[in-house]
Amino acid sequence: MKIAVLGGDGYCGWATALYLSARGHSVAIADSCVRRQWDAELGVQTLTPIRPLSERVQTWQKITSNTIDVFMGDVTDYDFLSSMISAFEPEAVIHFAEQRSAPYSMIDRKHAVFTQMNNVVGTLNLVFALRELRPDCHLIKLGTMGEYGTPNIDIEEGYIAIEHNGRKDVLPFPKQPGSFYHLSKVHDSHNILFACKIWKLRATDLNQGVVYGTVTDETALDEALVNRFDYDDIFGTVLNRFCVQAAIGSPLTVYGKGGQTRGFLDIRDTVRCIEIACLHPAAPGECRVFNQFTEQFSDLDLARMVKAAGERMGLAVELDHLQNPRVEAEEHYYNAKHSKLLDLGLEPHYLSDSLLDSLMNIAVKYRHRVDPSIMLPQVDWRHPSSERRRRVTDTSEPVAPAKIKRAAASASSAKRGASPLASK
Amino acid sequence: MKIAVLGGDGYCGWATALYLSARGHSVAIADSCVRRQWDAELGVQTLTPIRPLSERVQTWQKITSNTIDVFMGDVTDYDFLSSMISAFEPEAVIHFAEQRSAPYSMIDRKHAVFTQMNNVVGTLNLVFALRELRPDCHLIKLGTMGEYGTPNIDIEEGYIAIEHNGRKDVLPFPKQPGSFYHLSKVHDSHNILFACKIWKLRATDLNQGVVYGTVTDETALDEALVNRFDYDDIFGTVLNRFCVQAAIGSPLTVYGKGGQTRGFLDIRDTVRCIEIACLHPAAPGECRVFNQFTEQFSDLDLARMVKAAGERMGLAVELDHLQNPRVEAEEHYYNAKHSKLLDLGLEPHYLSDSLLDSLMNIAVKYRHRVDPSIMLPQVDWRHPSSERRRRVTDTSEPVAPAKIKRAAASASSAKRGASPLASK
Numbered sequence: 001m002k003i004a005v006l007g008g009d010g011y012c013g014w015a016t017a018l019y020l021s022a023r024g025h026s027v028a029i030a031d032s033c034v035r036r037q038w039d040a041e042l043g044v045q046t047l048t049p050i051r052p053l054s055e056r057v058q059t060w061q062k063i064t065s066n067t068i069d070v071f072m073g074d075v076t077d078y079d080f081l082s083s084m085i086s087a088f089e090p091e092a093v094i095h096f097a098e099q100r101s102a103p104y105s106m107i108d109r110k111h112a113v114f115t116q117m118n119n120v121v122g123t124l125n126l127v128f129a130l131r132e133l134r135p136d137c138h139l140i141k142l143g144t145m146g147e148y149g150t151p152n153i154d155i156e157e158g159y160i161a162i163e164h165n166g167r168k169d170v171l172p173f174p175k176q177p178g179s180f181y182h183l184s185k186v187h188d189s190h191n192i193l194f195a196c197k198i199w200k201l202r203a204t205d206l207n208q209g210v211v212y213g214t215v216t217d218e219t220a221l222d223e224a225l226v227n228r229f230d231y232d233d234i235f236g237t238v239l240n241r242f243c244v245q246a247a248i249g250s251p252l253t254v255y256g257k258g259g260q261t262r263g264f265l266d267i268r269d270t271v272r273c274i275e276i277a278c279l280h281p282a283a284p285g286e287c288r289v290f291n292q293f294t295e296q297f298s299d300l301d302l303a304r305m306v307k308a309a310g311e312r313m314g315l316a317v318e319l320d321h322l323q324n325p326r327v328e329a330e331e332h333y334y335n336a337k338h339s340k341l342l343d344l345g346l347e348p349h350y351l352s353d354s355l356l357d358s359l360m361n362i363a364v365k366y367r368h369r370v371d372p373s374i375m376l377p378q379v380d381w382r383h384p385s386s387e388r389r390r391r392v393t394d395t396s397e398p399v400a401p402a403k404i405k406r407a408a409a410s411a412s413s414a415k416r417g418a419s420p421l422a423s424k
Numbered sequence: 425m426k427i428a429v430l431g432g433d434g435y436c437g438w439a440t441a442l443y444l445s446a447r448g449h450s451v452a453i454a455d456s457c458v459r460r461q462w463d464a465e466l467g468v469q470t471l472t473p474i475r476p477l478s479e480r481v482q483t484w485q486k487i488t489s490n491t492i493d494v495f496m497g498d499v500t501d502y503d504f505l506s507s508m509i510s511a512f513e514p515e516a517v518i519h520f521a522e523q524r525s526a527p528y529s530m531i532d533r534k535h536a537v538f539t540q541m542n543n544v545v546g547t548l549n550l551v552f553a554l555r556e557l558r559p560d561c562h563l564i565k566l567g568t569m570g571e572y573g574t575p576n577i578d579i580e581e582g583y584i585a586i587e588h589n590g591r592k593d594v595l596p597f598p599k600q601p602g603s604f605y606h607l608s609k610v611h612d613s614h615n616i617l618f619a620c621k622i623w624k625l626r627a628t629d630l631n632q633g634v635v636y637g638t639v640t641d642e643t644a645l646d647e648a649l650v651n652r653f654d655y656d657d658i659f660g661t662v663l664n665r666f667c668v669q670a671a672i673g674s675p676l677t678v679y680g681k682g683g684q685t686r687g688f689l690d691i692r693d694t695v696r697c698i699e700i701a702c703l704h705p706a707a708p709g710e711c712r713v714f715n716q717f718t719e720q721f722s723d724l725d726l727a728r729m730v731k732a733a734g735e736r737m738g739l740a741v742e743l744d745h746l747q748n749p750r751v752e753a754e755e756h757y758y759n760a761k762h763s764k765l766l767d768l769g770l771e772p773h774y775l776s777d778s779l780l781d782s783l784m785n786i787a788v789k790y791r792h793r794v795d796p797s798i799m800l801p802q803v804d805w806r807h808p809s810s811e812r813r814r815r816v817t818d819t820s821e822p823v824a825p826a827k828i829k830r831a832a833a834s835a836s837s838a839k840r841g842a843s844p845l846a847s848k
Contacts, residue, residue, distance in 0.1 A: 078533065109502065109552040113545055120544065120611070121537055124604075128533040128808075152593035153586060162577060162586060162598075167757070169576035174586075174595035175614065180548075183618060187544070187611040190599065194607060198751040198805050327622040333591070381622050384552075 001278060002026045004088055006075055006126070007096030008068075009053045010035050011228040012142070012211060012270050016094060018218035018225065019271035020278070021066045028069035028088045029057070030081070031097065038104065044232035044374045047244060047366045048214060051224045059224040075122040082129045085137075092138040092278045093130070097122055098184070102146070102326075103234045103379040105181035112180040112384070119184035120191070127195035138281040139203040140274060141192055143185045145263045145293060145336060147207055149176025150329050155336035158205065158289020178328055179381070189289075196287040203286070204277045208270065209263030209293025212239040213355065214362060216268050227267070229362060232374040239264070239302050239359070241375055246310035246317045247363035248370050255377070256324030256404070258300030261334040263293030266349040276344045291338040294348035309356040313364070321404040325377040377401060425702060426450045428512055430499055430550070431520030432492075433477045434459050435652040436566070436635060436694050440518060442642035442649065443695035444702070445490045452493035452512045453481070454505070455521065462528065468656035468798045471668060471790045472638060475648045483648040499546035506553045509561075516562040516702045517554070521546055522608070526570070526750075527658045527803040529605035536604040536808070543608035544615065551619040562705040563627040564698060565616055567609045569687045569717060569760060571631055573600025574753050579760035582629065582713020602752055603805070613713075620711040627710070628701045632694065633687030633717025636663040637779065638786060640692050651691070653786060656798040663688070663726050663783070665799055670734035670741045671787035672794050679801070680748030680828070682724030685758040687717030690773040700768045715762040718772035733780040737788070745828040749801040801825060 003020050007013040008029025021027045033053060039045050051059070057068045069088065073080035075097045085093075098119040099105065105115035123141065130137050148155045151174070160173045172193065175186045192203050214229045230236040231244040242252045265273075273292045282288045297305075303319050310317035324330065342348075349355065363370075380401075427444050431437040432453030445451045457477060463469050475483070481492050493512065497504035499521045509517075522543040523529065529539035547565065554561050572579045575598070584597045596617065599610045616627050638653045654660045655668040666676045689697075697716045706712045721729075727743050734741040748754065766772075773779065787794075804825075 109548070112552070113548050116544055116548065116611075116615075117541060120540055124533070124537050124540065128536070151595055153588040153591045153595075160586070160588065160598075162584070162588075164577040164584065164586075167577045171575055171577075171598035172600065174584075174598050176596065177614065177618065180615070180618070183611075183614050186614055187540075187607075190601065190607050190610055191540075191604070194601065194604070 002089060002091045003278060004028045004030060004084070004090035004093045005096065006030045006093060007098065009033050010096055011230065012267065013096040014056070015216045015219060015227055015267050016096070016271045016274050017068055018060060019216060020275060021060065021068055022064065022218050023275060025278075028071060028090070029053070030071040030073065030075065030084050032072065032074040034074065038235070042232065042234050044234065044371070047229040047231055047363065047369055048226045049369070050226055050228055055224055059222050063221055075125055076118060078125045078129070081125050082133060085129045085133045090134065090137055092140055092281070093126065094274055095123065095126055095139065095141045098142070099181065101235050102179035102181045103377070105179050105184070106379050106381055106384050108384045115181050116184045116187065120187050123188045123191055127192060127201060130201055131195070131199045135199065135201065136284070138278065139192065139201060140277045141188065141203060141205050143189055143205045143207040144182060145207050145209045145291060146179070146182040147175050147177050147186050147189060148173060148336065149178055150332040150334055151176060152333050155291070157291045157337050157340050158207070178326065193287040196285055200285040202282040202284055203288065204282050205287060205289045206273065206277065206292045207289060209265050210237050210239070211265055211267050211270050212237065212351070213267040213359065215358065216271060229366070233377045233379065236375070238299060239306070242303055242306040243359045243363040244367070244370055245375060246306050246315055247360065247367045248372055249315065250372055250375070251318040251320040252303045252306060253376065254299050254303050254319055254321050255326065256321065257330040258303060258321065259298050259331040260328055261296055261298045261332070263291065263296055263336055263338065264351065265292065265294045266351070266355065268349050269294055269346065273341050273346060276341055276346060280344050290340045291336055292341060293336070293338055295350060296334060296336065297351070305351070305356055306360075309353065309360050312357065313360055322377065323401040323404060325380045325401055327381045426513060426515045427702060428452045428454060428508070428514035428517045429520065430454045430517060431522065433457050434520055435654065436691065437520040438480070439640050439643060439651055439691050440520070440695045440698050441492055442484060443640060444699060445484065445492055446488065446642050447699060449702075452495060452514070453477070454495040454497065454499065454508050456496065456498040458498065462659070466656065466658050468658065468795070471653040471655055471787065471793055472650045473793070474650060474652055479648055483646050487645055499549055500542060502549045502553070505549050506557060509553045509557045514558065514561055516564055516705070517550065518698055519547065519550055519563065519565045522566070523605065525659050526603035526605045527801070529603050529608070530803050530805055530808050532808045539605050540608045540611065544611050547612045547615055551616060551625060554625055555619070555623045559623065559625065560708070562702065563616065563625060564701045565612065565627060565629050567613055567629045567631040568606060569631050569633045569715060570603070570606040571599045571601050571610045571613060572597060572760070573602055574756040574758055575600060576757050579715070581715045581761050581764050582631070602750065617711040620709055624709040626706040626708055627712065628706050629711060629713045630697065630701065630716045631713060633689050634661050634663070635689055635691050635694050636661065636775070637691040637783065639782065640695060653790070657801050657803065660799070662723060663730070666727055666730040667783045667787040668791070668794055669799060670730050670739055671784065671791045672796055673739065674796055674799070675742040675744040676727045676730060677800065678723050678727050678743055678745050679750065680745065681754040682727060682745065683722050683755040684752055685720055685722045685756070687715065687720055687760055687762065688775065689717045689719070690775070690779065692773050693718055693770065697765050697770060700765060700770060704768050714764045715760055716765060717760070717762055719774055720758060720760065721775070729775070729780055733777065733784050736781065737784055746801065747825040747828060749804045749825055751805045
């Protein structure tokens with residue numbers, strides 16, 4: 001199958017491109033490498049030393065004899081996008097090419113506007129390009145479970161049957177996103193649903209949970225294929241950050257009470273879900289929604305699991321409860337359906353002790369690269385300003401949000417940012 | 425009360441600014457006059473000869489001694505918007521400053537992208553400006569009843585109580601907008617709801633129906649205060665177009681079966697609804713939604729009413745059923761709630777024979793200005809392309825969508841575009 005991976009230099013995109021290539025599909029990556037620029041802008045870098053995209057793809061070809069075409073450009077540039085679609089003639093397009101960080105979108109007005117423009121325009125360009133050039137091509141779009149927020153009812157997969165005043169309909173599930181980034185994904189979902197309706201495009205909107213893990217069978221083949229492992233306050237996800245904090249002897253920073261519950265999945269399931277979607281395309285005119293995650297955890301669940309994993313390695317791990325920089329419920333009902341991908345054959349990799357141990361091993365392996373100053377939340381939902389950007393050039397210690405309490409579990413006296421293991 | 429009217433040179437904005445000024449409020453208009461540029465781009469003009477904004481405001485001051493401040497600029501320009509908010513210090517901001525035509529957004533990709541960027545960025549800029557500069561100011565935002573689409577259940581005012589699998593919540597009403605323009609309003613609604621939640625802004629989202637009429641007490645005071653009367657295929661609304669078609673002896677162009685039912689209101693109710701919202705502000709953190717219309721009609725209802733009004737004036741009026749250029753249900757359930765503004769004191773002007781007669785009189789008064797070539801739909805939801813723009817410089821007759829049937833009600837032999845009353 002000919003599959004284009006937009007955003008194929010990013011975390012999920014790179015793993016997906018390699019997985020699909022290894023499974024015999026003909027893969028092209030389109031990317032502008034702007035994700036690497038955002039690292040530079042923020043003064044952060046992935047824990048794992050990723051290589052330039054050209055080197056990544058050349059290494060893959062050397063090892064496997066599989067070619068991955070690279071189209072270097074931005075999907076918000078319609079000339080680029082349409083020429084890429086014309087040249088490659090994909091049967092499926094996986095659209096990862098969006099700004100994907102909630103804190104990034106909350107830095108200030110410019111980052112909020114940029115995130116919505118970048119994501120909405122890229123997706124609009126894509127539906128117009130498919131309509132014009134490849135109307136039968138299957139659009140697979142990465143959404144997020146964060147589109148739904150935390151309603152007090154079960155979360156269905158995209159649509160909900162509503163009975164109201166004696167009448168019935170099946171309608172798009174109401175959305176309550178929690179950042180300007182999450183809002184951009186809601187905007188995309190509405191735009192795509194409409195494009196399917198009027199132009200009979202085929203689309204699968206994957207509302208993905210929080211992804212963890214970095215190693216897949218393919219990225220493990222060579223050090224030059226290593227994937228991202230983001231642990232900073234902007235692009236890092238919670239489980240990665242906890243593992244790195246445990247590895248360097250910093251307390252795990254739980255936001256508020258830590259009762260925030262979300263869907264999670266292993267990156268090895270991300271890549272498989274994408275292939276499942278490709279192999280079972282939506283029908284013309286159909287905008288299908290799958291909730292793409294395998295398990296639900298709260299922040300505090302994860303912190304306790306990482307603490308236990310750290311202790312198995314002989315590390316003393318503490319928990320700090322910081323004032324929550326986000327505006328979100330810290331105790332809430334959460335029950336999100338996620339059976340459609342299982343029905344199509346997904347066999348989940350659940351979060352196990354062995355996976356946690358392997359994540360901890362990666363964190364320990366690369367701990368000489370850790371910058372402990374980039375893990376404390378510096379973006380405040382209630383007060384967006386450009387402070388986060390100024391901090392990059394400020395050599396003083398970042399100011400942590402007020403600490404609520406520290407779990408009295410350990411006698412460690414490690415100070416944040418002062419660990420002998422830290423590189424800075 | 426100090427009230428800023430963003431988009432105060434437009435159809436609803438101008439009438440609102442005058443009404444509020446006449447009622448003793450201190451009013452400022454912010455506008456870039458881009459709406460006039462779109463007329464030029466499309467080769468169309470309002471039936472009524474509107475004057476430059478400067479002349480309008482000077483005339484108003486001469487007649488009433490009331491001053492209306494004018495800030496000339498674009499709300500997508502944050503420097504302009506924030507300086508305007510700082511200088512005027514409004515207690516309420518009415519946000520009309522968006523691209524408001526569904527067909528305009530469907531012309532081609534560029535118009536779709538422009539519409540969403542223009543509307544979404546303007547509204548994002550506004551919520552950021554209010555947060556920073558006037559957090560207690562009441563944001564009154566014009567949405568549209570078209571955000572809801574035509575669900576098979578009653579449409580509530582913004583939110584719906586859902587019971588699902590034994591649990592309950594009140595959630596945003598699911599949206600099914602029918603154009604990239606309507607989608608932009610859905611995006612705005614989600615963004616504003618979020619801004620209220622995280623920053624405790626106060627907002628009223630007015631989901632307005634289709635507005636008809638042109639005369640208000642204030643615009644009637646002087647010919648230089650006359651309001652827009654758009655009847656073209658892009659910015660014209662259905663009732664205006666029917667009246668103009670009847671006035672020049674052209675058949676009324678009903679899209680498809682004409683069973684599409686929507687909410688409508690008189691412009692005199694628009695301006696009163698806005699004042700009601702101003703006088704009863706939302707609470708801090710509240711994003712209140714009012715459905716702002718007074719009656720429901722189908723296309724065919726309206727065509728028949730205009731036909732009757734025309735016949736009262738001795739005009740022979742026919743109906744043509746054209747192939748629908750939009751993708752929309754032509755027979756559907758429609759029952760939208762609209763009690764909240766009534767509860768706050770709105771006394772509707774219902775669509776009556778006398779109002780229809782007055783609309784017909786305006787159409788007849790200005791029929792020497794009618795361009796009959798701009799009333800046939802030239803934008804096709806299924807095939808967006810730039811044809812509509814090329815047509816401006818094309819002197820041949822526009823091609824009408826396939827005619828389905830003509831109501832055999834009249835013996836008139838008038839040909840479209842060949843009426844002796846037409847100016848071209």
